[in-house]
Amino acid sequence: MADIALTENLAAVADRAAVVRRFGMRDAGFRWLTRLAALLVVLVFAGVIWSLVMGAMPSIKHYGWSFVTTEAWNPVTEKFGALASIYGTLVTSFLAMLIAVPVGIGIAIFLTEICPRPLRRPIGIAIELLAGIPSIIYGIWGLFVFAPEFQQTVEPWLIDLLGNVPLVRALFEGPPYGTGIFTASFILSIMVLPFISAVTRDVFETVPPMLKEAAYGLGCTTWEVMWRVVLPFTRSGVVGGAMLALGRALGETMAVTFVIGNSHHIHTSLLSPGTSISATIANEFAEAVGDLYISSLIELGLILFAITFIVLASAQLMLRTLERRSGGAS
């Protein structure tokens, strides 16, 4: 009897050991699978950089620094300079931020302080829907609806208003084309608005109510509470949100391609047509012939990626700092 019990026990122990081993192997296998997927993400990122650098090599070797300092863009003579594209990208993004940052913060303040509670959620969602609309929709809307309207109303008004003011005059000279740098900037500002207002609203909500109540208790007005208490407290979050939006604006392609006008010349007037890095690539890449032409377009992509990388990395840094602080406080 005892013998039988012992062998049965041994069998059970062996079974258990086998099961545990199997579990262990399956565990290790699953762990490696997830690790592999995570590594794949890093690999894709490395692949992006590698492909851009490799693709841009012929153009980098051929033009050197003159690629970023000249404005000429002539596929026939193979003279390529990125200055007009870089200028367009930076100027449209800068103008877009000039409009979107104050308006986005204003929306966040409206949503956290002024708006009646039942309306907060629906209005917040409505603003965020702006971010959900695909960029090609902004493009087609900009081209057929916004630009013609802009050409007939706002642009002539701007020219009348500012066309005679010294210094500013140069920025608003020339006929109203409808499409151009300013139109592109304006549409970009609408597109990035929800990114700023969503992040800003979220960080505003991390402000401890006690801080605000103390300020109100001292007799501060809403403006003073926002400007002296809430904004200083959430500064890195607001800046991070703005940087995130800037990253979007810099790389935005379809909306800009439709309305920027596609001219490879730098004009001082904001109302005249221009181009941006992404618009140039989008318009010309599929039809580009010749290695140098394609390589130049890829180098444009490399420049765009470098700019957005710096902006997005600093955005992350700022948002992380805030996250850590609010995590530590709670």
Place this chain on the structure above:
Amino acid sequence: MNMALYTRRKAFNRMFLVLSVLAAVFGLIWLAFILGELCWRGLEGMSSRVFTEMTPAGDADGGLLNAIVGSVMMSSVAVVAGTPIGLLAGTYLAEYGRHGRLAFVVRFVNDILLSAPSIIVGLFVYEFVVVPTHGFSGWAGTVALGVIVIPVVVRTTENMLLLVPNGLREAAAALGAPRSSVIRAVTWRAARAGIVTGVLLAIARISGETAPLLFTALNNQFWSTDMSGWMPNLPMAIFQYANSAYDNLHRLAWAGALLITATVLSLSVAARLLERKRS
């Protein structure tokens, strides 16, 4: 009491409040303007032919059938291929890596990929797929869309898994379940609604993407389900028709734009509802 100062502060505050209200109105007006115009012109171009006929050339009549089918094919393959990778990588970040060095790098890189310009993804796929295979193809377009799906799924998966209370994991582990079973049977299940939300958002994101298709899938005017050739797709059809000179093509472009927007917005609303149900 300094009455002048008091009045000035009050007036200033009022002006500031009015400005914030105006900011919200500004945002809402553009939303209404865009959606209104889109419905108006999109419905004008909409007819049953949009869903039953092929894309036309020149001023001929036609629909968008091949473009719709091409888009659906590429998007679904991209989602089916990209979701498991994103899910596993997100799981690594939330369950295994956590504060490790690799997890830190992956998180950083993923957030960059999440917001990087999508046209860059197009260039990457051009170099890695189009050049080696000597030609634009539906597969190249699918890879480009897949690369966009992955970071979206990684981000939402990690966030959702981190919301699962540790008590659940500990209870399962105490019953003797191995780590991988805990993750698959407990944490994934607990975070299911959130993970589905992420996938819906990823679909919404790629259904409107045009830039990464410009020089990967290109476009095709004819019916084609052959993924190794040029692939018809909706965003490219809209892009080309909007830039054409014919009115009937413009109408088709608006109809396509309405279709895409309706898809994207209903997906994001569905994602939001799902999120709310969870919380």
